[in-house]
Amino acid sequence: MMNRVLITGAAGGIGSALRESLRGVYPVLRLSDRTPVAPARDGEEIDRTDLADMTEVERMVAGCDGIVHLGGISGENTWESILQSNIVGLYNVFEAARRAGTRRIIMATSNHAVGFYPRAQTIDHRVVPRPDSRYGVSKAFSEALASLYADKHGIGFLCTRIGNFGPRPIDSRRLAIWVSPRDYTQLVRIGLEHPDIRFEIVYGVSNNRRSWYDNSNADRLGYRPQDDSEPYAAEILAAEAGQAKDPIAERYQGGMFCAGEYDAAAPPE
Template identity: 40%
Template sequence: MRVLITGGAGIVGTLLRPRLRQAGRTLRVLDLTTPEAGGDDEVLAGSVTDPDAMAAACEGVDAIIHLGGRSREASWEDTVETNINGTHTVLEAARAARVGRIILASSNHAVGFRELGKDLPADSTPRPDTYYGVSKAVIESLGSLYHSRFGMDVVCVRIGSCFERPPGVRGLATWLSPDDAGRLFEACLTYPSPGYRVIWGVSDNTRRVYSLAEAEALGYRSRDDAEKFAAEMTDPAPTGVAAQYVGGPFCTAPLGVPN
């Protein structure tokens, strides 16, 4: 099995790669600059917005984990070009190469203006908080279209925050541990015929507000909890709008301004 990881030199890609390597699987890793080689990984330099680069990257691929794109707020033009047009380019290349399964990295910011509450369903309709959030909502819609039109299995993962440690107090609710990320994406790769799904990408945190039922239906089982880092957090707890909505401080950040 050959799995293409776009944006594989980024934070999430770097955390995932060693956790997804296994016998009988080849990871093909693509990023803007040639990623550092690891294990038996195949490494490529290229942009997700380049149709020729993506066509070459998709040759002989069985599944794609699409992480490539802007991971924070940016101008409308840059967000559309990289995240929306780039994802369309990836999906088109996958369709032409008959890739059967694509896992799309979405975000909690696709529903950033949903009010916080226990077990928010993973397939809640979009309420984006930024241009970045809009792009993730569009990515999910593109995934739905390519599943319905072409029969591709598409799993959209609304990632909370995937780092070695939770990024502050808000991260105690949103954290996806690196090991849980490996377990989650492994489930997305191996579950038989998932069709089109939207799931949350979070650990089973004590302060979790997101439903894990949809991810668990694919076989995901979280083993980590951000609460073990709670005593180390020194930043103030969110207040006002940031404490009311899923998107936290993104809900009041200036649109189109890198953060």
Template identity: 50%
Template structure:
């Protein structure tokens, strides 16, 4: 990998991953809608919109691999999800293929499977259960990744990111927290391992309260170096209520799952897969 594109480089994860990736590749091209400040050594900057054909072409030109973080990262109206996360991601993959890109790491989300009950172990082979329109767009992105691997020969790693913020503050986050270091290491594997078709893995650190069996990631060489467990005493002792209604408290996606839920909460959580 000589030149790697990081989309969404101005976002919460992107800003930190940009720092983590400093020096990892000869050229890191950082891109976002927003101003990204001056280029550091070894960096190129492309400010642009993945929904704009000219901007996309400038983003992918001469690139070997892409870490695709850019897009809407929470629930939004359908028109926006469709335009940015669905059409924008499809068009970015299309442009990447035309530019000869060999690898893509797709920032998927736990919300692709957010309607599974808590405690139900998932390993990436289960059928999707998106918990919102945003989660549905991530299911689309995983399908798109499979299609571009099968039909166009691009090696793609879909990473269902858990909770990538400074530290976990709720019981749910103790299960799905991922450090920026672990997430960056996992994304780098997606770009660098010699053989890759398409795999779905979980972006999660080594947390004892996880609901995810990440053996596919481990098989690819991922060894998480951080754990949410150091915050267990603090979170267990905290009386800050977890957000969301009784649906949110029962499912892996938490509050994303319940904002518009109209049904009987008892029917959301089947005993078995």
């Protein structure tokens, strides 16, 4: 039973939304971030922790039955920033959870862990990672570390490769990868409550007609997404008509993450 659920990255976009959608679902939500989080209401605890500090992280996870791990750098950045938040910080959370006996972790991994798959290919949860950035590498690392802590320490992990979270899709790429707040909440609840999860990778996407993903592993776990980006398609495509597009970004699922910083002498094929 989930009594106290920790949300890291609780001051961020997804964390703020889950704070509302999970309110009252579990008796206590512990809301943690390194930046200030709005004051606690009934059934909430506020925590201020930098994930890179193991002593603080151990205090943060103490007494939590499940963790929704959203905290970290959420896009491409310098190696030093990625290293501290998404590699060291991630290790600290999983290792502190092991020491504390936490049984479930929902990991916010990303489409950018597999961003160099072409848009022409439908991929499922079994493909090998093809990260499109230092950020994507950190998300592939999170999946590998989750696999280790599942196999060796029996923590149950649901790794959600989130597409793009928001109230509506914002461009044509996001028509394929959008996830609505209510659908992502459903997925998080499956991760926390499903009786039989050891190590699973699923795509954190809505039921988009234009999806690049075979999300049958999520279906198998009972995920029934309610939303589809299609009603937004005509308006988005009309707004983009005639816009110049980067051909590399258009070829790959990771979009502009694939088109940045590459070696001009050996561009992505």
